[in-house]
Amino acid sequence: xxxxxxxxxxxxxxxxxxxxxxxxxxxxxxxxxxxxxxxxxxxxxxxxxxxxxxxxxxxxxxxxxxxxxxxxxxxxxxxxxxxxxxxxxxxxxxxxxxxxxxxxxxxxxxxxxxxxxxxxxxxxxxxxxxxxxxxxxxxxxxxxxxxxxxxxxxxxxxxxxxxxxxxxxxxxxxxxxxxxxxxx
Amino acid sequence: xxxxxxxxxxxxxxxxxxxxxxxxxxxxxxxxxxxxxxxxxxxxxxxxxxxxxxxxxxxxxxxxxxxxxxxxxxxxxxxxxxxxxxxxxxxxxxxxxxxxxxxxxxxxxxxxxxxxxxxxxxxxxxxxxxxxxxxxxxxxxxxxxxxxxxxxxxxxxxxxxxxxxxxxxxxxxxxxxxxxxxxx
Numbered sequence: 539x540x541x542x543x544x545x546x547x548x549x550x551x552x553x554x555x556x557x558x559x560x561x562x563x564x565x566x567x568x569x570x571x572x573x574x575x576x577x578x579x580x581x582x583x584x585x586x587x588x589x590x591x592x593x594x595x596x597x598x599x600x601x602x603x604x605x606x607x608x609x610x611x612x613x614x615x616x617x618x619x620x621x622x623x624x625x626x627x628x629x630x631x632x633x634x635x636x637x638x639x640x641x642x643x644x645x646x647x648x649x650x651x652x653x654x655x656x657x658x659x660x661x662x663x664x665x666x667x668x669x670x671x672x673x674x675x676x677x678x679x680x681x682x683x684x685x686x687x688x689x690x691x692x693x694x695x696x697x698x699x700x701x702x703x704x705x706x707x708x709x710x711x712x713x714x715x716x717x718x719x720x721x722x
Numbered sequence: 723x724x725x726x727x728x729x730x731x732x733x734x735x736x737x738x739x740x741x742x743x744x745x746x747x748x749x750x751x752x753x754x755x756x757x758x759x760x761x762x763x764x765x766x767x768x769x770x771x772x773x774x775x776x777x778x779x780x781x782x783x784x785x786x787x788x789x790x791x792x793x794x795x796x797x798x799x800x801x802x803x804x805x806x807x808x809x810x811x812x813x814x815x816x817x818x819x820x821x822x823x824x825x826x827x828x829x830x831x832x833x834x835x836x837x838x839x840x841x842x843x844x845x846x847x848x849x850x851x852x853x854x855x856x857x858x859x860x861x862x863x864x865x866x867x868x869x870x871x872x873x874x875x876x877x878x879x880x881x882x883x884x885x886x887x888x889x890x891x892x893x894x895x896x897x898x899x900x901x902x903x904x905x906x
Binding site: 545547548628629631632633646647650675677678679681682684685686687688689690692693695696697701702705706708709712713716 | 831
């Protein structure tokens with residue numbers, strides 16, 4: 539988890555040894571190099587986050603509830619739940635996007651596609667069940683919602699002000715109310 | 723500008739020497755240490771970005787135009803304009819937020835307050851001139867807009883897909899259309 543808090547490039551093998559108490563020899567017996575360790579740590583963080591989303595969204599009865607719970611599950615990250623340090627995808631993306639030839643970028647890219655797919659599937663099903671208005675584009679709406687959530691989380695982590703979560707949650711709820719048919 | 727692309731903690735004095743062609747002695751004659759260099763580089767990037775926003779927003783006739791131009795000015799960052807590497811405030815914030823005792827955090831915090839103030843002033847004036855609906859809260863609306871813009875920029879830098887900018891722009895325009903009185 540140290541990578542998600544301190545950054546992938548900034549964290550040295552010595553930091554990892556200090557944090558885990560595992561000796562250098564022990565780490566290199568399990569991982570061929572720092573790159574492989576970074577990739578596996580990233581994949582592990584993403585998996586924990588995705589499982590959290592899926593387990594919270596799955597029991598929901600309808601699309602409105604699913605979207606609300608998706609937002610709640612995301613904002614759990616601001617309370618270091620289920621992992622410490624915020625969204626591993628955006629943390630890694632911000633750190634890596636301008637670094638050339640890094641090994642993690644494809645994994646970040648794929649993890650973001652999976653997060654977007656989770657949300658656009660909810661929206662897609664809501665269109666099929668006629669809960670959501672026909673004009674809603676699952677892909678575009680997911681991009682908008684994820685951008686807003688990720689931006690809010692970074693802003694919250696900077697300012698440590700609950701108002702950020704509340705304001706953005708409130709605005710997203712308003713947005714949701716405009717994409718559902720009235721009878722909802 | 724190397725800090726905005728490669729990260730403040732990741733960039734070493736040797737990287738700076740390589741990038742600028744200035745020798746270590748030359749750098750230390752101007753800046754007492756890497757911390758001071760980081761702070762001045764950050765302040766410089768933020769100033770360039772703020773000037774870009776102000777110079778684009780100032781000539782606008784009304785609040786609707788100002789908000790649209792603010793969004794356009796922000797998305798210029800996706801085309802490395804006026805600075806390379808995206809928004810310096812969010813880049814630094816993502817890198818720094820979990821690092822204890824770092825010297826840059828107060829400057830990041832202040833720069834974000836200034837960006838938010840620029841936007842909430844536009845909204846505040848739009849309320850005074852009765853262009854915007856009374857229910858709009860300048861502080862909350864700015865937090866929502868900035869979160870969405872910053873999130874979209876990071877997502878765009880990861881995916882390099884113009885659809886991200888287009889989708890988010892389109893959704894923000896829709897949001898703007900809901901906060902103005904009809905006669906606009």
